[in-house]
Structures are given as structure tokens and as C-alpha cells.
Amino acid sequence: MSDASRAGAPAPGAGVGGFLRQRRGRRLLVLGGVVVLAAVAGIWWYMSGHESTDDAQVDGHIIPIAARVGGTVAEVKVDDNQVVKAGDLLFTIDPRDYQTALQRAEGDYADAVAALAAAKAGVPITSTTTASQVSSAGANVDRAMAGTQAAARDVEASRARLAVAQARLKEAQANATRTARDFERMKQLIAHDEISQQQYDAALAAAEGARAAVESAQATIAEATQAVSISESRKVQAANALVQAELRTAKTAPDQVTVSKARAESAVARVEEAKAVLEQARLNMDYTVVRAPMSGRVSKKSVEPGQVIQAGQPALAIVPLSDIWITANFKETQLRKMHPGQRVTVSVDAYDRTYEGHVDSIAAATGARFSLLPPENATGNYVKVVQRVPVKIVLEPGQDSDHRLRPGMSVVPTVHTR
Numbered sequence: 524m525s526d527a528s529r530a531g532a533p534a535p536g537a538g539v540g541g542f543l544r545q546r547r548g549r550r551l552l553v554l555g556g557v558v559v560l561a562a563v564a565g566i567w568w569y570m571s572g573h574e575s576t577d578d579a580q581v582d583g584h585i586i587p588i589a590a591r592v593g594g595t596v597a598e599v600k601v602d603d604n605q606v607v608k609a610g611d612l613l614f615t616i617d618p619r620d621y622q623t624a625l626q627r628a629e630g631d632y633a634d635a636v637a638a639l640a641a642a643k644a645g646v647p648i649t650s651t652t653t654a655s656q657v658s659s660a661g662a663n664v665d666r667a668m669a670g671t672q673a674a675a676r677d678v679e680a681s682r683a684r685l686a687v688a689q690a691r692l693k694e695a696q697a698n699a700t701r702t703a704r705d706f707e708r709m710k711q712l713i714a715h716d717e718i719s720q721q722q723y724d725a726a727l728a729a730a731e732g733a734r735a736a737v738e739s740a741q742a743t744i745a746e747a748t749q750a751v752s753i754s755e756s757r758k759v760q761a762a763n764a765l766v767q768a769e770l771r772t773a774k775t776a777p778d779q780v781t782v783s784k785a786r787a788e789s790a791v792a793r794v795e796e797a798k799a800v801l802e803q804a805r806l807n808m809d810y811t812v813v814r815a816p817m818s819g820r821v822s823k824k825s826v827e828p829g830q831v832i833q834a835g836q837p838a839l840a841i842v843p844l845s846d847i848w849i850t851a852n853f854k855e856t857q858l859r860k861m862h863p864g865q866r867v868t869v870s871v872d873a874y875d876r877t878y879e880g881h882v883d884s885i886a887a888a889t890g891a892r893f894s895l896l897p898p899e900n901a902t903g904n905y906v907k908v909v910q911r912v913p914v915k916i917v918l919e920p921g922q923d924s925d926h927r928l929r930p931g932m933s934v935v936p937t938v939h940t941r
Contacts, residue, residue: 572941574861578911579851581871583930586817586841590616591810593833596826603824607815607841614826614838616811621804628797628804635790635797642790684750692740699733706730819843844926849880849916851936852890854909860940861885867916870935871928878922882938886913914938 594616601613709726712718819841826838849869853861861882869878889910891898916936 572939573937574853574857574940575935575937576851576853576857577933577935578853579849579916579934579936581847581928581930581932581934582850583847584843585822585930586819586843587837588613588813588815588839588841589835589837590614590813590832591834592616592621592807593836594620594811594831596828596830596832599824599826599828601821601824601839603821605821606819607821608818609815611815613813613815613821615813616832618808618811621808621811625801625804625808628801632794632797632801635794639787639790639794642787688740688743688746692737692744695733695736695740699730699737702726702730702733813838815841817841817843818845842930844923844929847923847928847930848883848918849934849936851914851916851934852911853914853938854911855889856909858885858912858914861914861938866939868937868939869916869918870937872933872935874927878918878928880916880918880922880936883915883917886915888912 597615597617599614600611601607607613706726706729709718709723713720713723822840822842823837824839826832832838849867863882863884865882867880867882869880871878889912891910916938
């Protein structure tokens, strides 16, 4: 064997050791691969049973406090970050204007009550008065009826007198005709001196007397005719008076009672109105004292003594730290196995500790849908973006007993889906 061949051959005993080392290396490599695969499988198993997000924060109620009436702030009893209990005094408003309004409302209410009493008393008085008016109207009706009957009798009497005058006129006309004829004969006789002058004068006087009687009868007829007209006019007036009396009796009295009752009802309405104004004045007086509606910490105080504020103007806010929760915005792809009741571990950025909680509910829409300007995807330039859905997480009782969590803090919740 040449030197070259001897140089390439392994030394005695070196082949077995190398083989063993190679075999051991393969085993370590396989073992390492198994460990890596187990680790990957473990990580996959762990991650597949947990969903986490860093898009989450602490939420809570923030109650804005504002006065319900305007005015000058008299006192401020709290400072920023002060702990208050429900019913504690926060600040007061100068009550003098509202005290004056309350006194005026009390006076108006008393006046309305007195007016109502007078209106109610007026109803029976009006009823009695109208009853008397009805009786008086009845007497007027009786007098009108008597006047009508008397006028009717006057008409009849006037017509009778007219008939008598007409008969006398006929008689006077007949006498005038006879005496006129006698006088004509007397004229012929006196011309032949067949009668005396005395007889002629008597015939003339008789003729003239007959004519005068006719004229008197005609005047009497004219007077009787005028009397008939006057009597008939009086009869019409008496009939009209009767009708008017009956109308007053039928209409005036009920209307007066109705008006009196309407006044009483109006007085009742005024009392109710004055009572409402009085109640509002009392409420406004109470509203000058502003108290805490619930327990919590005072925040964002912007009211100072002497400041003039308007009704509804924000003065401060109260944050009840005993009622907080976590709002976590999970991707829509993370909600596949998530449901209410699942355990949650919450890591808070501000503190080196974790909190235990559970999923309370899942929002009904994505956060984008509740934004001020929701995205419009019907423009033709659609780009698919993974949406996030708010999930409410509630801490277990006693987890934040020291109330260290504050609304707005950043947290990282991990939901155990398995």
C-alpha cells in the first residue's frame, strides 16, 4: 500500500468513533426538531385558543353636571378630583331673584283662589237673580198681553165710532140734499112774492146748516179714521212688546247662568295655571342648589364663585369609578369563536399587573358604522379593510377594589376562547 493510500485511510479505531459521533448528532438533530415542532404546536394551540388586541381602553360613565337655572354662582363646594357622594352639595346659585319670583307666584295663586271662590259664589246668586228676572219678565208679559187686549178694544171702539160717523154723514148728506132742494123752490117762490122773506131766510139757514152738518160729519169720519189707525198702531206695538218680553224671558236668564258658570270654569283654569307657575317657581328655587346625582370623582370643573352661568351650561363632571368596563376593538376575523361569558385576562399599560374579567357583550355594528362619517363603499374604488367590532369586557367583582383604573387608560385584553 502506498503512502498516499495510507494517508487517506482512517487511523485504527477512528472509524467507529466518528460513526458514533455522527449518529449522536443525528439524534440530537431529530430531538431538536421534535422539540421545535412541539413548541410550534404548543404555541399554535395556545394562540388558537386566545384572542388578543391592543386596541382597547378602559371605559366608564362620565356624568356632566349643569345647573337647570341661570344666575350668579354664590358658592362652589368641591375641587377637581375630589371624591363626592350622592347628594353632596356641589355649588349654589344666588337665589334672590328666584325667591322674588316664588313670592309673586304665591300671591298670584292666592288671588286666583280668591277669584275662584267669588266665581263659584256668583253662580247661585246669578241663578237667583235670573229667576227673579224671569218672574219680572212674566209680569212684563202679562202687562204686554193686557196692553194688547186694551189696544184691540180701542181698535174695535174706534171702528165703531167710525161706523157711527159714516152713518151720520149719510144722514147729513140726505138732509143737505133735501134742504138744498127746498131752498131752490123757496127761491122761485120768493121771486113771485108767494112766500115771506122770513120763510126764505129759514130755508136758506136750513140749507146752510145741512151743508155744515155734512162737513162736520166728514170731519168726524176723518177723526174716527185717524183714531182707528192710531189704535191699530198701538195694537201692533203692544204685540211687539209681548214678543220682546217673551224673548227676554226665554233667552236672557239661561244665558246669564251659562255666563256665570263659564266664569267659574275660567276661574278654575286660572287657578290651575297659577298653581303650575307656583310649582315651577318652587322648582327653580330648588334648582339653585346643585347636588351630586351619584358618587364619584369631580372632574373638569369650570365653575367659580361670582361667575354668571346659563341654564344647561356645563359646570363640572362626575366620574363614578366603581362602574367601569373595558371596550376592546377586535378584528372581525377574531370573533369567530368569541361569545359572551368567556374568561378574559386584561393587562393594563399603567400598572404591572393583570385583571380578570369576562366578555359581557359584542356590539351590534362595527366601529366604522358608528363614526361621524361612515365609509361609503359604493364608489367603485372599493378596497377591503378588516373592520373592528367593539367588545364589552366586564371585570370580575373585587378586581379594582382600590379604583385605580381610569376611563381612557390603554389595556391589552386576552380572551380565552377555549
